[in-house]
Amino acid sequence: MNNYPEVVARIANDYLERVKAQLRLAPARERDEFLREIESHLYEAYRQTPIDDDVARILAVLRNLGEPAEVVACRLPGTMMCSGAKRNLPLYVVGGIFIALFGIPLGFGGLSVLVGLLLALAGMVAAFYATAGSILLAGAMFILLGLSRILLPGLFDRLVELGFIQLGGPVGEFLDHFSPSDQGLFMLLFACVLVAVGLGMLWLGRYIFRGLRFLSGLLFDWIRRLAHSVRRKLGRENREAPPQVGQVSFANGK
Amino acid sequence: MEYPQDGRDRRIAQLRRGILELAVMAVLYHGRHYGYSLIRVLSERGSIPLKEGTIYPILARLNRDGLVGSEWVESVQGPPRKYYALTSSGRQLFDELSQELDSLVSLVQRNWKTPDQSESVGKKLAVRKG
Numbered sequence: 001m002n003n004y005p006e007v008v009a010r011i012a013n014d015y016l017e018r019v020k021a022q023l024r025l026a027p028a029r030e031r032d033e034f035l036r037e038i039e040s041h042l043y044e045a046y047r048q049t050p051i052d053d054d055v056a057r058i059l060a061v062l063r064n065l066g067e068p069a070e071v072v073a074c075r076l077p078g079t080m081m082c083s084g085a086k087r088n089l090p091l092y093v094v095g096g097i098f099i100a101l102f103g104i105p106l107g108f109g110g111l112s113v114l115v116g117l118l119l120a121l122a123g124m125v126a127a128f129y130a131t132a133g134s135i136l137l138a139g140a141m142f143i144l145l146g147l148s149r150i151l152l153p154g155l156f157d158r159l160v161e162l163g164f165i166q167l168g169g170p171v172g173e174f175l176d177h178f179s180p181s182d183q184g185l186f187m188l189l190f191a192c193v194l195v196a197v198g199l200g201m202l203w204l205g206r207y208i209f210r211g212l213r214f215l216s217g218l219l220f221d222w223i224r225r226l227a228h229s230v231r232r233k234l235g236r237e238n239r240e241a242p243p244q245v246g247q248v249s250f251a252n253g254k
Numbered sequence: 255m256e257y258p259q260d261g262r263d264r265r266i267a268q269l270r271r272g273i274l275e276l277a278v279m280a281v282l283y284h285g286r287h288y289g290y291s292l293i294r295v296l297s298e299r300g301s302i303p304l305k306e307g308t309i310y311p312i313l314a315r316l317n318r319d320g321l322v323g324s325e326w327v328e329s330v331q332g333p334p335r336k337y338y339a340l341t342s343s344g345r346q347l348f349d350e351l352s353q354e355l356d357s358l359v360s361l362v363q364r365n366w367k368t369p370d371q372s373e374s375v376g377k378k379l380a381v382r383k384g
Contacts, residue, residue, distance in 0.1 A: 036326075036333065037289060037310065043332040044290035045306070066307030073311045 004046070008058045012042050018068040034072075041065065114223070121212055128208065132201035139194030146187030153180040270302065275312050276355060279340060279348045282322060286339035289313065313338055321347060 004012060019038055023031040042061060051057040065071060145165070149156045159165045167175060175183045281287060281295050289309060297304045316322040321344035326334045340348065 033336075034310075034314070037336045040288070040329075040333045040335050041290050041306070041310075044288075044335075047332070048290075048294075064306045066305045070305065071307035071310055073308075 004058075005054050008046070008054050011055070011058050011062070012039075012046075015042070015062050015068065019071060022068045022072040038065075038071065114219075117219075118216070121216065125205075125209060125212060128201070128205055132198050132205060135194050135201065136198030139191045139198055142187050142191030142194060146184045146191055148184075149187060150181050150184030156180070271308075273355075274304075274308065275316070276348070276351055278309065278312050278316065279321070279344060280352070282338055282340045283345060283348050286337045288327075288335035288337050290335075292338070316344065320344075 016035055016039060020031065020035060023034060026034070042058075042065070045061040045064065046058055049057050049060055051060055145156075156165065160167065175186065178186065277296060277300060278292065281292055287295065290306075292313075293304060293306050293309050296302065296309075313322065313324075317324055317338070321341060322338045323341050324336050324338050327337050328334050
């Protein structure tokens with residue numbers, strides 16, 4: 001039985017809650033035992049402090065005991081660590097890894113947005129290179145067709161008859177005006193255009209790739225600076241913020 | 255020029271911190287105590303101003319290192335008390351540490367002045383005066 005007056009119980013309870021908050025990472029058993037010990041100390045010290053006024057008495061006891069952070073300090077056994085150790089929570093560790101890797105202060109939502117953006121950019125680059133590859137492949141096919149039309153016109157006609165090569169529509173009508181060797185030359189000319197376009201796209205792709213890399217670098221740099229300023233601001237607020245006082249009722253007579 | 259007060263306080267606090275753990279062991283060497291009674295003994299008999307909260311981390315560290323043991327004992331009034339006592343390894347270590355402290359204290363308190371030095375200082379003073 002502690003038998004504190006109500007106001008004293010409230011002050012003592014606030015203090016114990018602050019100690020408890022400092023020990024939030026400690027195993028429950030060690031934390032409870034330490035709180036019991038501090039509770040016992042408060043009782044003994046309160047009983048033996050010769051001050052008439054109840055509030056002044058408990059405040060003197062707490063003043064002599066010191067701030068919760070000092071009482072807990074970094075010296076508690078095993079997993080009881082420093083007062084600022086709340087950042088070691090597994091979630092904070094995972095968040096810290098993501099921040100370290102990606103410089104994201106926005107949590108998993110921000111991470112998904114950034115991953116989405118990166119995937120979209122990667123998709124655009126992949127589509128660009130796929131188009132360039134397709135154009136080059138078409139150019140190579142037209143080279144084969146042109147050469148076969150010039151060198152093996154019989155085989156070409158046979159393939160047209162069998163339906164393997166289909167040159168209908170305006171293109172077919174246009175080519176019908178020319179001899180097989182001229183048709184082959186046109187095809188080779190068209191193939192050269194396709195190959196040139198494909199190679200041109202590959203050449204441009206190098207610059208596009210460089211530009212995208214520059215843009216993503218700017219984006220990462222911006223996020224990193226933002227994360228740095230947020231961390232600095234949060235650190236300053238944590239240093240300036242007064243300790244939080246708990247609201248749980250005081251446990252009497254443990 | 256006088257040495258700044260805050261620097262003096264810092265050094266005194268540093269010295270006390272270093273010795274406080276040994277003082278706690280010394281008190282527990284002669285009998286078991288709970289936190290508050292240990293603080294009372296240290297502050298009343300030791301005449302050293304003590305921040306009470308510093309004792310609990312020391313006790314926790316000694317407990318973790320197996321130098322003190324603890325047990326909860328029901329109290330007639332109020333919540334149960336956690337009593338601490340030195341273990342056999344704690345007692346053994348305390349004997350070694352107190353011997354070490356004796357030699358350190360004698361190192362500090364020894365008169366390091368040699369007869370030659372006293373003479374030379376006297377001579378210099380004599381020259382300045384002249």
